[in-house]
Amino acid sequence: MLRRHLLAAGAAGIAAPATLRAQAAWRPDRPVTVIVPWAAGGSTDQMARIVATELEEAFGQRFVVVNQPGASGSIGTRNAMQAAKDGYTWAAGAAVDLGCYKVLGLLDTALADWHLFFTVANVNTVAANPGSGYRDFGQLLQALQARRDIAVATAGQSSAGRNMMEAIRAAAPNVNYRNAPYDGGNPAVLAAVAGETPVVAQLLVEMAEMIRGRRLIPLAVQADTPITLQGFGEIPSIKRWLPNIPTPLNYFGIWAPKGVPDNVIAAMTQVWETRVKDSQRLKDYAAARAAVFGPLHGQAAFDAAWIMVRQTAWLYFDGGSARVSPDTVGIQRL
Template sequence: MSTTRRTLLAAGAATLAAPSLSRAQGGWRPDRPVTIIVPWAAGGSTDQMARIVATELEAALGQRFVVVNQPGASGSIGTRNALEAAKDGMTWAAGAAVDVGCYKVLGLLDTQLKDWNLYFAVANVNVLVANPAAGYRDFAAALEALKARGQGVSVATAGVSSAGHNMMEAIRAASQVQYRHATYDGGNPAMIATVSGETPMGAVLLVEAAEMIRARRLVPLAVQSEQAVTLQGVGEIPSIRRWLPSIPAPLNYFGIWTPKGVPENVVATMNQVWAEKIANSQRLKDYANQRAAVFAPLSGQNAYDEAWKMVRQTAWLYFDGGKARVSPDTLGIARL
């Protein structure tokens, strides 16, 4: 087991001594269904994670948690709806923490990571995949094509600020290649576009592409990870650092969040649920193992500190690539 995985599992287990929910005084008990807004299309990484988390929360709190897909504007539309909803704990957003941390840099939404109560379930790994007919058998071949044809090569992603877009911007910065950005309303549509041959390559999350990789409908070229990643039924997918040693590879944390300002009993109850239910969730552990993700039941300051690492790296990647509308340093995001 890697040091990162041991650290995350220990962080999740450290709070297991919290008192049981049944003994909590003044605990939050929602009296009607709670909404979790997934700001991406159905079937993608956020949607997959959110539906498992919703099931676990229903078991813990005895109330329905309804997942609603509201895609658009790189996830900022659904996130805005959660931000502007009544601060009563009844509306949550889901997604990748780096998106919430960079929306303001991109000029998409006036919010930052510090504005939210954060609850993470897993950390995901980016992967570059190719349609088998495209002829790219490894990342070296794809890189040569990008060097030779640049914007003549389409790469599907879930849109600006998505994990796949972040990966492609990191590749561009590390190798000086160009590419044509083909945007979709989520990782699943981007993955499907690559499977269908609408685009020759796709940059998505491994959890989204895993089944199509197993079915040999997609060729995994490289993961954006410090080391190679083993996918069940497939084997080892090489790290992109084999070809681009300097490319960053921070963990990409996914979870749910609600704006600061909700009642304290909502936060206190969710802290307990995360410590007692989510940190022991076999469903989430199985999901992570099957999809080559990292089980990461983090919350509060610990979650913020871990996510901030990728926010800093990504915010300046956008700025250096000319994608930022606001300079990160004006938002208190120091360059790494």
């Protein structure tokens, strides 16, 4: 089922393809900024730098990735919102964050306020330091039910890892944990590798190399079925232990706020259809890290992300971390 559902700089003088020149009036005449609102090295940063390369080759202009972490991604996203709406500033990240900022009181924006361009969907994963004593998710689950102080590294309040832990808490009785927030997925993973925390919950793409190197033990993926990671093997589905836990796809990509000129969005759409949807770089990235290659844009992207936004917004509310009820900002329960 998971498989079904389914920019760092380059040479600035490359000529844009004839299809782009013919079909879209917009072509950037200076570098374009892509704000990654998380630390370097994490899932968003990895994805954005590959996309930047594709866009540089398509448009013949530099796409510069800038890391602006803080406040669960809302600082960098706010900067993209407040920039001139001329097509020269984009943001990157996970669509579920964009859709839940308002519920968390972090940023006054909604998923419908943005032009969405997705590349991959990532899988939430929980893993343990080899010295923690946890060898499968069942052992961790028992510990989470017996204790209240197990530190779990995540990338912050609205990160994939925190979302996964809250889903676990909602799906199982008496689960407690101590959230240990970091400025991005990569720092969170490295914290668990170093033993600062015994457990990390983040995206599989961020853990893949450490799992292959046997520096982390993957306990479970938040997916309907087990996931096979190249160079390691199969990681079990969390549904083995928690059959009713939701497993929505976590879409990542780039976006620009509504108000950007139509010809900018038309040009980006053209590139998504003629280049990104067949990008071998993104396909290789997804295959190596057990992500889902899923380039989407426009209404199709919104519809795909909306499922996880609805589930996660109410997870925040039920867990007590929401500032406002989701239904007051147009997010109904699934």
